[in-house]
Amino acid sequence: MKTEHWKEEPEDKDYPDAFNYLSLLTDPREAKKIVKSMKRSSRIDHFKAKDLFRASGLPHLTADDHEVDKDLNKVKSGKLLSPVLLVRGTPLWVADGYHRICASYHLNEDEVIPCRIVDRIITTQ
Numbered sequence: 001m002k003t004e005h006w007k008e009e010p011e012d013k014d015y016p017d018a019f020n021y022l023s024l025l026t027d028p029r030e031a032k033k034i035v036k037s038m039k040r041s042s043r044i045d046h047f048k049a050k051d052l053f054r055a056s057g058l059p060h061l062t063a064d065d066h067e068v069d070k071d072l073n074k075v076k077s078g079k080l081l082s083p084v085l086l087v088r089g090t091p092l093w094v095a096d097g098y099h100r101i102c103a104s105y106h107l108n109e110d111e112v113i114p115c116r117i118v119d120r121i122i123t124t125q
Helices: 014-025 028-040 049-056 066-076 098-107
Strands: 045-048 084-088 093-096 112-119
Touching: 014 028, 014 084, 014 093, 028 093, 028 112, 045 049, 049 093, 049 098, 049 112, 066 098, 084 098, 093 098, 098 112
Parallel strands: 084 112
Antiparallel strands: 045 112, 084 093
16 A cells, blocks of 8 residues: 555664563663564555554654644655554553654544564563
8 A cells, every 4th residue: 555655664774672662661682672573574565653652651742842833844846754663451551653744644643654563572581
């Protein structure tokens, strides 16, 4: 499914950002495994911005937030946004792309956003 403002694949630079964020939520070894799983996956799923907010419990930022504004300007100038990286669970973890989701929501809350989503990996010690 091609969407108007989005690239078809995440950018390489998104994965280290996802790892940094996930390392705050879980053991760095687990975060590394999750990111590795994201890189191996070729699947892109599509979800509405409003549903991503509901599943993650995150608020949507205002359009004047610095990073959201940058992403809105990218879209206005014709640049495509990178799909977001998600970790399935309760709550949903937005590993990378929170500001892109917010920008998309301001364009259209029903915008379908391409996402690479993987399951949470639980390691036992």
